[in-house]
Amino acid sequence: MSRASDRAFEAIRSMILSGELPAGAQVVEEALAEKCGVSRTPVRDALRRLESDLLVVRTDTQRSFVADWSLDDVADAFELRSILEAEAARRAADQMTDGALARIRAANRQIADAIMKPVPDVGGFLEGNREFHAVILEVAGSRRLASLLGTLIEQPVVWRTAHHYSREALYRSHSEHDELIAAFARRDGGWAKAIMTSHILRAYHAYAEAHGLTAEFQQAAE
Amino acid sequence: MSRASDRAFEAIRSMILSGELPAGAQVVEEALAEKCGVSRTPVRDALRRLESDLLVVRTDTQRSFVADWSLDDVADAFELRSILEAEAARRAADQMTDGALARIRAANRQIADAIMKPVPDVGGFLEGNREFHAVILEVAGSRRLASLLGTLIEQPVVWRTAHHYSREALYRSHSEHDELIAAFARRDGGWAKAIMTSHILRAYHAYAEAHGLTAEFQQAAE
DNA sequence: CCAGAGCTATTTGTATACATTATCCCCTCA
DNA sequence: TGAGGGGATAATGTATACAAATAGCTCTGG
Numbered sequence: 001m002s003r004a005s006d007r008a009f010e011a012i013r014s015m016i017l018s019g020e021l022p023a024g025a026q027v028v029e030e031a032l033a034e035k036c037g038v039s040r041t042p043v044r045d046a047l048r049r050l051e052s053d054l055l056v057v058r059t060d061t062q063r064s065f066v067a068d069w070s071l072d073d074v075a076d077a078f079e080l081r082s083i084l085e086a087e088a089a090r091r092a093a094d095q096m097t098d099g100a101l102a103r104i105r106a107a108n109r110q111i112a113d114a115i116m117k118p119v120p121d122v123g124g125f126l127e128g129n130r131e132f133h134a135v136i137l138e139v140a141g142s143r144r145l146a147s148l149l150g151t152l153i154e155q156p157v158v159w160r161t162a163h164h165y166s167r168e169a170l171y172r173s174h175s176e177h178d179e180l181i182a183a184f185a186r187r188d189g190g191w192a193k194a195i196m197t198s199h200i201l202r203a204y205h206a207y208a209e210a211h212g213l214t215a216e217f218q219q220a221a222e
Numbered sequence: 223m224s225r226a227s228d229r230a231f232e233a234i235r236s237m238i239l240s241g242e243l244p245a246g247a248q249v250v251e252e253a254l255a256e257k258c259g260v261s262r263t264p265v266r267d268a269l270r271r272l273e274s275d276l277l278v279v280r281t282d283t284q285r286s287f288v289a290d291w292s293l294d295d296v297a298d299a300f301e302l303r304s305i306l307e308a309e310a311a312r313r314a315a316d317q318m319t320d321g322a323l324a325r326i327r328a329a330n331r332q333i334a335d336a337i338m339k340p341v342p343d344v345g346g347f348l349e350g351n352r353e354f355h356a357v358i359l360e361v362a363g364s365r366r367l368a369s370l371l372g373t374l375i376e377q378p379v380v381w382r383t384a385h386h387y388s389r390e391a392l393y394r395s396h397s398e399h400d401e402l403i404a405a406f407a408r409r410d411g412g413w414a415k416a417i418m419t420s421h422i423l424r425a426y427h428a429y430a431e432a433h434g435l436t437a438e439f440q441q442a443a444e
Numbered sequence: 445c446c447a448g449a450g451c452t453a454t455t456t457g458t459a460t461a462c463a464t465t466a467t468c469c470c471c472t473c474a
Numbered sequence: 475t476g477a478g479g480g481g482a483t484a485a486t487g488t489a490t491a492c493a494a495a496t497a498g499c500t501c502t503g504g
Contacts, residue, residue, distance in 0.1 A: 003487070003488095004487075004488065005487075005488085028454090028455070028456095029455075029456070030454095030455075030456095038488080038489090039488060039489045039490070040456090040488095040489085040490085041487080041488055041489065041490090042487080042488065042489095044267075044456090044457095045270070045487095048267070048270055048271075049270075052274045052369075054365070054366060054369065061456095061495085061496060061497080062455085062456060062457080062495085062496085063455075063456080063496085063497090064456095073366075076364050076366055076367070077366055080306075080309070080364070080366055080367060080370065083305060083306075083309060084302075084305075087302070087305060142298050142302070143276075144276060144295075144298055144299055144302055144373075144374070145298075145302060147274075147276065147373070148302065148370050148373070148374075151366075151369070151370070152366070152370075225457070225458095226457075226458065227457075227458085248485095250484090250485070250486095251485075251486070252484095252485080252486095260458080260459090261458060261459045261460070262458095262459085262460085262486090263457080263458055263459065263460090264457080264458065264459095266486090266487095267457095283465085283466060283467085283486095284465080284466080284485080284486055284487080285466085285467095285485070285486080286486095
């Protein structure tokens with residue numbers, strides 16, 4: 001991570017995820033280069049990567065803009081993610097090891113700790129959640145599947161609204177994870193796939209509900 | 223396509239697809255730059271794109287090599303492709319227009335013309351096939367889905383062995399397309415999805431069978 | 445007042461030189 | 475003789491200068 005292009009990638013990505021670079025804003029290589037303290041070369045590199053992650057889009061005329069995620073876009077991304085994560089869960093169940101299962105259980109324990117606190121620790125929840133899904137993907141053992149999902153899991157809108165999830169939504173997510181663990185323990189791929197599909201789609205609906213509440217908030221912030 | 227980086231991308235990609243750059247070979251920026259008549263900058267650009275298409279892989283130490291597709295890799299790619307193309311077919315059926323349907327029919331007519339010839343015109347078949355699936359993807363109307371499938375459809379091994387498909391396999395592919403057209407005409411998403419799934423998986427098995435026959439041939443050519 | 449052409453300013457594309465890093469080979473020393 | 479270190483080598487990472495292209499503006503002519 002000491003490479004300038006990696007630093008630029010992380011920096012720009014976090015600017016987009018945090019909303020510092022708002023959706024639709026033009027991204028200019030030289031301005032970002034100065035902001036990141038590097039030259040245009042690594043910034044170009046970073047922008048190409050962000051473009052393949054669909055966080056940045058380029059017009060036919062070679063200018064780049066922060067991707068504008070409509071509600072339909074988010075629905076689309078969640079739907080595709082549900083399909084691919086379900087496939088990952090199915091494969092993972094077939095090849096699950098005891099070691100990996102222990103790591104998955106530990107991740108869900110971290111989630112439990114985070115959401116049990118008087119004030120839910122959203123950061124801890126997100127971190128545990130990331131680990132939970134990452135281990136499943138790892139056990140699924142497909143470089144290609146991991147690469148495809150990679151472009152879907154980092155969604156600016158989701159990150160920005162994760163703090164608005166209700167406590168019940170967090171609890172429900174945790175208990176769905178428990179059910180997934182049970183399916184993995186039984187090496188039941190069909191069950192794991194079904195739970196994962198509904199798990200991701202439910203997360204979308206939680207997002208969509210929260211979004212209605214936060215839309216005016218987001219507008220006010222601009 | 224007049225951009226130097228686009229030319230470099232196409233040139234290197236075709237070197238890989240044709241086998242001129244064999245699997246596992248190290249790719250060196252400066253050598254390719256000289257070969258393409260451009261500087262290293264656009265070559266770097268092209269290599270990053272090829273890398274995100276999984277045609278080129280980089281070791282942890284930043285050196286790049288032509289991706290080596292094992293039989294398992296190919297099976298994996300086909301399986302994921304069957305899942306995503308099936309989803310595309312389902313969506314396309316729901317939103318099919320008469321104009322798009324006509325284009326799909328025309329593409330399959332081109333395929334019919336190509337395979338009816340005394341000596342099957344494999345190039346014409348591949349072109350018609352590409353158009354057939356491209357229109358479906360277009361009607362499905364998801365930038366994201368198109369982007370995900372983009373990394374799966376250009377497979378060096380498949381391109382190199384397409385010429386070994388049997389005439390029966392080509393006929394069968396054409397008639398499966400006809401069945402897909404019927405499903406689209408009825409706007410039956412479930413049917414279209416099921417046909418597409420088996421269509422892609424069957425293509426994989428045709429490839430796997432042909433692969434056994436052509437393995438020694440490929441070795442002899444090297 | 446509108447339309448269109450041309451100019452200017454801005455931004456990206458490309459080339460090249462230099463810096464950094466990793467590999468490989470050789471040489472030394474135990 | 476084998477292992478470990480150090481230097482040469484080769485490749486990539488980065489910076490910068492310059493070229494090309496595009497958008498937006500202004501100015502002119504109808």
